Amino acid sequence: MATGHTDPQRRERIIAATLDLIADEGVAGVSHRKIAARAGVPLGSMTYHFRGIDDLLREAFRRFTDDIVALFDAHLAPPTDRGQARTAVADLIHALLGGSRRDLVLTQELYTLAARRPAYRALTQEWMTRSRVHLERHFDPVTARQLDALIEGLTLHRALAQESQDHAFTLEAVTRITTTGRRAP
Amino acid sequence: MATGHTDPQRRERIIAATLDLIADEGVAGVSHRKIAARAGVPLGSMTYHFRGIDDLLREAFRRFTDDIVALFDAHLAPPTDRGQARTAVADLIHALLGGSRRDLVLTQELYTLAARRPAYRALTQEWMTRSRVHLERHFDPVTARQLDALIEGLTLHRALAQESQDHAFTLEAVTRITTTGRRAP
DNA sequence: AGCAAGAATGTACGTTCGTACGCTCTCGAG
DNA sequence: CTCGAGAGCGTACGAACGTACATTCTTGCT
Numbered sequence: 001m002a003t004g005h006t007d008p009q010r011r012e013r014i015i016a017a018t019l020d021l022i023a024d025e026g027v028a029g030v031s032h033r034k035i036a037a038r039a040g041v042p043l044g045s046m047t048y049h050f051r052g053i054d055d056l057l058r059e060a061f062r063r064f065t066d067d068i069v070a071l072f073d074a075h076l077a078p079p080t081d082r083g084q085a086r087t088a089v090a091d092l093i094h095a096l097l098g099g100s101r102r103d104l105v106l107t108q109e110l111y112t113l114a115a116r117r118p119a120y121r122a123l124t125q126e127w128m129t130r131s132r133v134h135l136e137r138h139f140d141p142v143t144a145r146q147l148d149a150l151i152e153g154l155t156l157h158r159a160l161a162q163e164s165q166d167h168a169f170t171l172e173a174v175t176r177i178t179t180t181g182r183r184a185p
Numbered sequence: 186m187a188t189g190h191t192d193p194q195r196r197e198r199i200i201a202a203t204l205d206l207i208a209d210e211g212v213a214g215v216s217h218r219k220i221a222a223r224a225g226v227p228l229g230s231m232t233y234h235f236r237g238i239d240d241l242l243r244e245a246f247r248r249f250t251d252d253i254v255a256l257f258d259a260h261l262a263p264p265t266d267r268g269q270a271r272t273a274v275a276d277l278i279h280a281l282l283g284g285s286r287r288d289l290v291l292t293q294e295l296y297t298l299a300a301r302r303p304a305y306r307a308l309t310q311e312w313m314t315r316s317r318v319h320l321e322r323h324f325d326p327v328t329a330r331q332l333d334a335l336i337e338g339l340t341l342h343r344a345l346a347q348e349s350q351d352h353a354f355t356l357e358a359v360t361r362i363t364t365t366g367r368r369a370p
Numbered sequence: 371a372g373c374a375a376g377a378a379t380g381t382a383c384g385t386t387c388g389t390a391c392g393c394t395c396t397c398g399a400g
Numbered sequence: 401c402t403c404g405a406g407a408g409c410g411t412a413c414g415a416a417c418g419t420a421c422a423t424t425c426t427t428g429c430t
Contacts, residue, residue, distance in 0.1 A: 010408095026301060028213035031387060044409040047389060101300065108297040114345055115286065115293045116211060124345045145342075145350070146335075146358040153338030157330075160299055160309045165330070173331040176362050195378095216417060229379040232419060 011049050013039045018060040023102045027057065027109050058119065061110050065127040068103070069134075071095060076134040085138035086178060089147065090171040096155050104159040143178055150177050196234050198224045203245040208287045212242065212294050243304065246295050250312040253288065254319075256280060261319040270323035271363060274332065275356040281340050289344040328363055335362050 017039035021030055032046040032053065050056040075092040079085040096103060113120040128148065135144040150173060158165050202224035206215055217231040217238065235241040260277040264270040281288060298305040313333065320329040335358060343350050 026213075026297065028211075032389085033387075042409055044411085048408060053388075105297075105300045108293070108300045111341070111345065112211065112290075112293040112297045115290045121345060128342065128346055142354070142357070145354075146339075146361065149338030149342045149358070150331075150335050150362070151338065152341055153334030153336065154331075156296065156337055156341075157313065157334045160296065160306060161313055169327070169330075172327070173334070173362065176331065176364065177335070177358065179361065179364070217419085218417075227379055229381085233378060238418075 010041060010045065014041060014045065014049060014056070015060050015063055018056055019064060019106065022057075022060065022109055023105050026105075027113065030057070054119075057113070058123070061106075061113075061120065061123055064106050064110065065123060068096075068107075069127065069130045072131050072134045076137065079138065082138065082178070086171065086174050089135075089151065089174050090167055093151055093154055093170050093174075094167060096151075097158050101159065104155070107155075139178055143180065146177050147174065150174070195226060195230065199226060199230065199234060199241070200245050200248055203241055204249055204291065207245065207294055208290050211290075212298065215242070239304075242298070243308070246291075246298075246305065246308055249291050249295070250308060253281075253292075254312065254315045257316050257319045261322065264323065267323065267363070271356060271359050274320075274336065274359050275352055278336055278339055278343075278355050278359075279352060281336075282343050286344065289340070292340075324363055328365065331362050332359065335359070 014035060017035050018030065021035055021038055025034075030053065033043055035056075036043045036046055046056070050059070072092065075088050075095065076085070079088045110120065110124060114124040115121075132141075132144050132148055135147055139147060154165070154170060154173060199220060202220050203215065206220055206223055210219075215238065218228055220241070221228045221231055231241070235244070257277065260273050260280065261270070264273045295305065295309060299309040300306075317326075317329050317333055320332055324332060339350070339355060339358060
């Protein structure tokens with residue numbers, strides 16, 4: 001139609017549609033045409049708004065990581081002591097697992113890209129750094145790194161084995177990893 | 186050429202080539218033609234030996250998980266006490282990270298498929314079960330689950346952040362997660 | 371030697387893909 | 401009212417894809 005109208009929402013809609021499509025069919029299933037159909041925009045818009053598929057994927061995943069970091073922030077800002085922080089981390093893990101498989105799927109897709117391509121690895125590194133900043137508000141740097149890894153592993157295993165793991169199990173693991181040496185408060 | 190000769194190595198070569206290709210270009214980059222070229226077999230062999238691409242991917246990943254489980258076995262069979270077992274686990278983690286990025290990449294690719302498709306999820310579940318059997322030779326079931334998750338997370342984070350983490354750091358994390366309650370020998 | 375069986379292959383078809391590019395349409399300045 | 405400028409779009413092209421299937425070749429039996 002060529003409205004001639006500058007439409008700033010167009011770009012956003014395309015990015016949102018891209019994430020939805022990745023969640024449904026994976027990065028492998030992404031194509032300009034499918035995204036366009038899902039976003040309700042013409043095919044020509046794809047190359048107009050984005051330099052290419054890769055450009056689009058990077059923007060989409062940046063959006064996604066921003067959302068997850070916001071989740072870390074929301075959970076880890078409130079607690080004021082170590083005990084609360086541990087509970088908050090356990091809550092966070094269950095929040096990540098909670099709703100749909102969507103977040104898990106998107107995370108995996110991103111990691112897969114990152115494992116092979118440095119451009120995406122930069123994204124995951126920044127993500128990890130930002131998450132860790134939140135954890136370091138409550139734990140020392142070494143513990144934060146270990147805890148971060150544990151969160152990753154628990155989330156992943158829980159999602160791949162559908163044996164449900166309850167909150168107590170998670171909290172126990174978090175407590176162990178954040179308990180240093182022979183003693184702990 | 187149609188040698189008419191039954192060649193049992195043919196199938197193996199195709200599977201090996203598939204894993205190599207996935208490691209290099211990802212599941213998204215897999216095609217009958219590329220695999221055939223890499224394995225040095227004609228395109229027609231693809232549909233002859235495998236029902237389709239999906240069939241081939243499943244067989245390839247089964248081969249891969251078998252190899253990793255063997256690695257678990259090799260590391261976790263020898264130790265006889267808890268301390269040795271902890272060291273063995275730390276060694277195992279560094280072995281997983283050790284050589285190339287290949288194993289990490291393949292693992293991610295598999296998880297990505299598993300996150301969305303039950304047929305592949307069955308594969309990861311079986312894999313987890315078999316790994317855990319090895320861990321449970323040295324640790325109680327709950328600890329084994331937590332440790333398994335930790336191994337996953339440490340491996341992944343180490344690979345995505347290229348900040349190197351040394352053996353001492355890994356052993357410390359393993360020790361924490363395998364130390365229950367307030368005290369431990 | 372001749373031949374049936376079936377292992378292995380080459381090729382061709384219909385689809386889908388990313389992207390380039392010439393075109394249309396709207397808007398604000400004059 | 402006129403008319404650039406540039407935002408936005410439809411289409412077409414070449415390449416790559418998965419798969420089916422007719423065909424070729426070897427082998428073991430008679």
